[in-house]
Amino acid sequence: MQTDATSLRGRGALLAVIDARLAAGGGVALHGPAGIGKTAILDAVAAQAAARNELVVRLRPVRTERSLPYAGIADLMSQLPDDAAQALPPAQRAALAALRQGLPPRGGTPALARRLVLPLLLTHCARRRPVLLVLDDAPWLDAESAELIGFAMRRRPGHRVRVLAAQRRPDPAGKRRAARLCPAPVLELAVPPLDADDLTALLEARGLPCRTASRMHEASAGNPFLALALGGAVAPGPAWRPAPIPETVRELLRDRLRALPAGVAATLLVAALATEPTTTMLLRAGREDAVRDLRLAETEGVVELDGEAVRFTPPLLAQVLAEEATVAERHGAHAALAAGAADPTEALRHRALRTGRPDAAVARSLAAAADRLGERGAGRDAAELYLLAADRCPHTLAAQRLDWLVAAARAATTGGAPALAGRAAEAVIAADAPAGHRVRARLVLLDLAGQGLAEMGETFAAALAEAGDDPALLAPVRLRLTWAAFLTGDSDRAAIEAGRTVEAARRAGDPTTEAMGLSLIAQVQRLRGEARWADTLARALRLPATPAPDWLHYGPRYLAARFAMIDDRLDEARDELLRLLVVAEHDRIGEARVEVLRSLSEVATRAGRCREALQYAHRAVAAAQHAGLSPGPTWYTAAVAELAGGSLAAAAGFARRGVRASEQEGDRLYLRRNLHALGQAELRLGETRAGVAALRRLRDLEAESGGADPMIVRWHGDLAGGLAALGEHAEAAATLAEARAAAHRLGNTPGTVGYLDRATAVVLSESGQADSAVVLSAAAAQHFEQLRQPIEQAHALLVQGGAERRRRRYAAARMAIGAALAIFLAADAKPWAEQTERALARTEGTSAPGIPPADLGLTTTELRIAALVRDGASNREIATQLYLSVKTVEATLTRVYRKLGVRSRTQLSSRLQVAELSSPA
Structure with a gap:
């Protein structure tokens, strides 16, 4: 199947470089490991060339054809036009006949005549149209064909004959063959991994x-x-x-390892079995040629060297190496590592791995070493040793084995090793363990579920049954039930479970869990619009809570920082979040760190530090991907940052993916937030109906969940503006009235007035009440200036400028929009600046083709309907095209007639034509 260039993700820059080189003549030689995407790139370039009516010749040799003389040249000749042969001299025609059949040259055929066939054919073809030879897997081309193609390219066939060739990483037999098959000048490029x-x-x-x-x-x-x-x-x-490695992947990785000399493979096996392989460690383990071996492995793309550190690329290579080795080879490598280990704990680990026999003394030594590692915060290493202790544990130590498995599960969770944590927890549940052990193991599995807690019903039920009446066991289970209900949008259930969490934690003397329960109650209360949330949060903050770094984002300090952001106390929020980030950096799971980074990004967006917002957002995305966390929340944050300072297309992409991720995991909380980001992106991209659809879905979801605070997810103004642009003025006004009522009930926060005033100004402007819109938007701009929120201030000025333009006060419009542009530029708000520059151009009297000039004083919807009337559309046709009701079209037309002082469609068309003729070009 052909691959179009536009379908290749992450290859735009590489394709542009290839296109530029080939356009100037010469050749491009690509190299990279199997599976990196070389063939897809070749397909894309070939498809583009064919679309330009170039002659594209494709060669795809396979490994088995290397021993078939002239197989490649026969394939090439068969793809050239038949009439090209007629232009050849007799000697070359005879040679061509043999080559097309893949036959060796006859005894009477001069070698030069045979070699000149291809250059002459390519020259003839290039006179008619450019020629592109696309050659995949160049080292598998038979030697005879490679010699003839290389000869043709060395004769400099002209800039209209180009070659794009590809091969895997150079090997001794075919080193740089792809480059030697290209005409000069040759550009050699490595195909990089996708980000x-x-x-x-x-x-x-x-x-x-x-x-x-x-x-x-x-x-x-x-x-x-x-x-x-x-x-x-x-x-x-x-x-x-962890999923098993598919056989196709295993075979591909085996191929890369087979290409290595035996000594190099042996050195890499020792590195694969080490905890943290380094060059020095390999030398201490007896691999005297480790430096040379690693350099060779790096050249072949098997490892990356970062100073002393050795990393396999991909990491699965280490697993395949270990699994494909014989038992004797593994035991020998562990013995060498034990002998060369500088750390006694590491030496103990490798001595234990030399044999699988149970040994009570070894098991106890491993557990004691794990205890010491756990005290130092080395959770992953501690978990590995606890698991190894359990594996080496004889039947006489069955109770201790369960203790070690529970310890392994908890250490692996805090150490960011989910596979180890899950393995240990499932081993506890499968054994005849006491109830307390089983509950603690199930808590680990619940924590590993991330945003997918909604799918853990059986685990929750079993944990509650096993916890019985023990408050110390019940409290943490109830806490997670609260969060599960919160994620699914069931605020009633969340409030009940949070109350039970607080009660159980108080009985158990667990102030940390009690504080987290109270924090969740405050969150539910705020979502519901209950003003008592502040008292609840204050109670949580007074408790002597000390959540571990990985639970920091459930604690009252983090929630207080989030609420400070929601309430537009941005400096306070940022200061507290930066303090929390210092603690969160010790979170080995990564979720707390991700949450703090997300919040810092959102604060930076509101504060008008767009570059900083993008940096924090993309750090959060990378951290979540590294930790295997649910991506929906970080994609939402990335979308918000891109909306402010990046790209609207990127924002829409993040938001759409965030919607899908949240739907897949049943996370209704971030489904609503991603729908808001998607709605904003669609509206600003001009896809008004799609944006309104996303925001209406958000509205319905929030109504189902009982959400009431319009300042948490600020969608009301965006939906109202979109509705007004579609002519749905009554629904727009009702949306804003609902938001104002909720804000009043909660007690207006500083940003509420400005936010809702600006949104109301948008609706008024679209409804033809530009005078009132100017007053409200100007007041909103002043409000946001006092709050030091430059993006919101400039947005209000942009709305003010649009309303002034509708009043035909162009100097005032240019002043407001120009002020907005200056603020957006200073804040690095790139998409806003681009939108504002277009608005500024409209104040100069320009308009888009087919749309009447803006100085008629009509709203967006009125302009669209007027243009369709001018083009002869009926009311029903207009309603169908704009997805409006016929009644709305009729009412809008009445307003248009009144504004323009006309009484019929004919007069309206004449009025528009006059306006267009008088509009500056």
Whole structure:
């Protein structure tokens, strides 16, 4: 199947470089590991050339054809036009006949005559149209064909004959063959891995669940083929459970390892079995040629060296190496690592791994070492040793084995090792363990579920049954039930479970869990529009709560910072979040760090620091992908940051993916937020009806969940503006009235007045009440200036300028819009600045083709309907085209007639024609 260039994600820059080189003549030689996407790039370039009516010749040799003389040249000749042969001299025609059949030259055929066939044919073809030879897997081309093609290219066939060739990483037999098959000048390019965003989008487009797709980047090292194969092998089930390596992937990785000399492979096996492989560690383990071996492996793309550190690329190579080695080879490598280990704990680990026999003394030593690592905060290493202790535990230590498994599960959770945590927790549940052990194991599985708690009903039921009346066990289970209800939008259930959490935690003497329960109650109260949330949060803050770094985002300090942001106390929010970030950096799971980074990004957006907002947002996205967390929340934050300072198209992409991720995981909280970001992006991209549809869906979801605070997800003004642009003025006014009533009931926060006044100004302007719109938008701009929110201030000035333009006060419009542009530019608000520049141009009297000039004083909807009337459309046709009711069209036309002083369609058409003729070009 041909691949169009536009369908290749993350390859735009590379394709542009290739296109520029080929347009000037010469050749491009690509190289990269199998699966990196070389063939897809070749397909895209070939498709583009064919679309330009160039002659495209494709060669796709396979490994088995390397021993078939002239197989490649026969394929090439068969793709050239038949009439080209007629232009050849007799000697070359005879040689061509043999070459087309893949036959060796006859005894009487001069070698030069045979070699000149291809140059003469290409020269003849190039006179009619450009020629592009596309050659995949160049090292598999037979030697005879390669010699003839190389000869033709060395004769400089002219800029109208180009070659695009590809090969895997150079090997001794075919080193730089792709480059030698290209005409000069040759550009050699490595095909890089896809970045995390592009790879995730590619996998989602192939139907992979968002969370699976987002964690494939690290496993595949950005290799599209590996990522697709690995993602397809992920069976439904817990996100933490590792999928088996598909045989296609295993074979591809085996191929890369087979190309290495035996000594290099042996050194890499030792590195694969080490906890943190380094060059020095390999030397201490007896690999005397480690430096040379690693450099060779790096050249072949098997490892990356970062100073002393050794990293396999992709990481799965280490797993395949270990699994494909014999038992004797693994035991020998562990013995070498034990002998060379500088750390006694590491030496103990490798001695234990030399054999699988149970040993009570070894098990106890491993557990004691794990205790010490846990005290130092090395959760992942501690978890590995606890698991190893449990594996080496004899039957006489069955009770201690369960203790070690529980400790392993908890240490792995805090250490950011979900696969180890899940393995240990499931081992506890499968054993005949006491109730307390089983509840703690189930809590680990619940924490590993992330935003997918809605799917953990059986685990919750079992944990509650096993906890019985023990408040110390019940409190943490109830806390997670609260969060599950919160995510699914069931605020009533969330409030009940949070109350039960607080009660159980108080009975258990657990102030930390009690404070987190109270924080969730305050959150539910605020969402419902209950003013007592402030007292509840104050109670939580007074408790001596000390949540671990990985639970920081459930604590009262973090919630207080979030509410400060919602209430437009941005400096206070930022100061507290920066303090919390210092603690969150110790979170090995990553969720707390991600949440703090997300909040810092949102604060920066509101404060008009767009570049900072983008940096925090993309750090959060990368951290979530690295930790395998649910991507919906971070994609929402990225969309918000892109809306302010990046790209509207990127914002829409993040939001759409966030909607899908939230739907897949039953996360109604971030489904609503991503719908808001998507609605904003669609509206600003000019897709008004799509934007309104997204925001209406958000409105309905919020009504179902009992959400009432219009300042948390500020969608009301966006929906009202979109509705007004569609001519739905009554619904727009009702939306804003509802928001004002809720804000009044809660007690207006500083930003409420400005936000709702600006939104009302938009509706008034679209409804033809420009005078009132100017007053309200100007007041909103002053309000936001006092709050030091430059993006919101400039947005209000932009609305004011639009209203002034409708009043035909062009100097005032230019002044307001120019002020908005200056603010947007200073804040690095790129998409806003672009939108404002277009608005400024409209004040100069320009208009889009087919649309009447804006100085008629009509609203957007009125202008569209007037233009369609001028073009002869009936009211019903207008209603169908604009997705309006016939009644709305009739009412709007009445207003248009009144504003323009006309009484009929004929007069309206004449009035528009006069206006267009008098409008400056």
